[in-house]
Amino acid sequence: MSEIDVHKIRELDPPQRVLMGPGPSNVHPRVYKALSMPIIGHLDPRFLQIMDEVQALLRWVFQTTNRFTLAMPGTGSSGMEATFVNTVEPGDTVIIGINGVFGNRMADIVERCGGNVIRVEAPWGQIVDPQRLEDAFNQANTPIKALAIVHAETSTGVRQPIEELGALCHQHDALFIVDAVTSLAGIELKVDEWEIDVCYSGTQKCLSCPPGLAPITFSDRAIEIVRNRSSKVQSWYLDLNMILNYWEDKSRAYHHTAPINMFYALREALRLVQEDTLERRHHIHRRQSNKFLMGCEDLGLEFFIEEEEYRLPMLNVIRIPDHVHDLAARQTLLLDYNLEIGAGLGELAGKVWRVGLMGETAKYANVVYLLEMLEPLIQHK
């Protein structure tokens, strides 16, 4: 139980960190400025226009013409939850590719929805072989509602190849669901071209916007399934049927109070990406990652993922040398140098560091700074 005296809580003065963990990433001054613009009502015609603008920008960044493209009123995981509570009904079967924390989380949520999960697992740090996903379809003795997979596994730094999976799903009359929390605006992601039916993300990764909203897009096929459910969506807060009345229906019917200022911030973060272009953002991630990895090689650090083509440039996972104390090193970086890097998650705790180079954080100055500060920490004593 805290014993904080509320009379003694002083004005906020957070440190200025370089955020090189798995998100949140650093935020552009224009986004902070937008965040603190004067609040207006959630049914104000100007706010409805802002929602429309955010929607247009989200369609652009997802590379989709999906009408049902919006932002859920919670952080990235609320996008994952919204996806499954809306599409999965009790008794449905979902194939899930699992090679890290977030694949496991998808399975957990599907089970909470009363769904059955066919787990197609791969060792952490490796991709899920697309052939094994195809086998799972062929071996299933029940209709498959959906195949779900993480595009960029934030716990391992693996880039899952997903380009061909949409066609596979649709041959089997299943939805194709993609977790793009860390990949959106980070690496190539083409919702329409890759036939993705539901794709969700967060704002605090490659969009470099503070956390608080979950961008999400649904194909017409997915929406038809949501609209024709035989059971009610178990979540009221994330019930797409009602949320779409607020976003899409002419009545703009009140559902919840949208987090207004978060929308201001997301709008500006998307404008920044749009001005830069997606291609340039992808290129910057690759370039800074290459520079960082070359520096790591010079320091004798090993990469967790062996196959170069499956490494995420925005999230570089390196093995912690045996002689280095994980927590002590990260604390020195954070508290002495205001530099945050990510710890290992789940079974990788204590074994790896996750170094984010996402959006605004992907700058050469940050790469140089981290390499310089790492060097003395990893030297043999």
Next chain:
Amino acid sequence: MSEIDVHKIRELDPPQRVLMGPGPSNVHPRVYKALSMPIIGHLDPRFLQIMDEVQALLRWVFQTTNRFTLAMPGTGSSGMEATFVNTVEPGDTVIIGINGVFGNRMADIVERCGGNVIRVEAPWGQIVDPQRLEDAFNQANTPIKALAIVHAETSTGVRQPIEELGALCHQHDALFIVDAVTSLAGIELKVDEWEIDVCYSGTQKCLSCPPGLAPITFSDRAIEIVRNRSSKVQSWYLDLNMILNYWEDKSRAYHHTAPINMFYALREALRLVQEDTLERRHHIHRRQSNKFLMGCEDLGLEFFIEEEEYRLPMLNVIRIPDHVHDLAARQTLLLDYNLEIGAGLGELAGKVWRVGLMGETAKYANVVYLLEMLEPLIQHK
């Protein structure tokens, strides 16, 4: 389908509105400043300290010593959903007092959790008679898991007397659940003294903070029920058992990425209330409401709630005169005078206006401005 050209979306420039609707309310400059402070990580020791500070301030504003006092990562309705998904299991029976939109919403959510609802209804604009709630306990032929009621019905402006209901619930071994979305920091609310087991709120009403978090507090009795459930909480995102590991456990285990900057803002909004004192805030709401209602009487406007003692000072509901066009009048106020008032909700649509005087909005200048702008709009042509 929107036809917005993303290349032509310009810098944000929202109008400066006087927000006299049912929330969001106006925001103090200090809160905007906090909102746009530099982001840090959700596991940064400084952020964990901010969470502790927010927790201490929330305990103070809820008037509770409950250890399990926190803010859910969504807007006010996520607090309602978190309450029921965590405490209600399939087959449980919950008595709900219903006299407006938000009582109905509670019933909807309980049913989505597989619970049975005993509805104790009253006409909109009237309180739910406590005697009828007691009768519901006595007439039930099944154990009652909880009694849930809205303290300040945002759809009608009714203040529900709840002081005695906690003792009633505990005689019957039931939880006492209170929706304090509009009442927290608006009128007297004493979680411990009134024996409330779960109390949730929003940030955008009398706390005058932008929407995006749901303050919530759980008694030890409520937490014991959450910890000893026989079924998993159906929501992963709002599963208190995991969220408390992040808030309360020494490990501070990662669950979701907290909406960091929203916490900055809530912390500052709570500091402002604390500096002012709750008593003074309550007094200001009563005083400005009295001035507004006197002005309404002078204009010949009628109050929707007949019994004065059950009127909420922060949300004043007035009948729209028959000769006045609801939408046209509100649009004139909004678009010509930057003044937002609330429309009627649900069965009161077109019949009433809801005038909020919450937190930062509760200023005499706003009361005078609204009365002056209303006068020509409601005059007989």
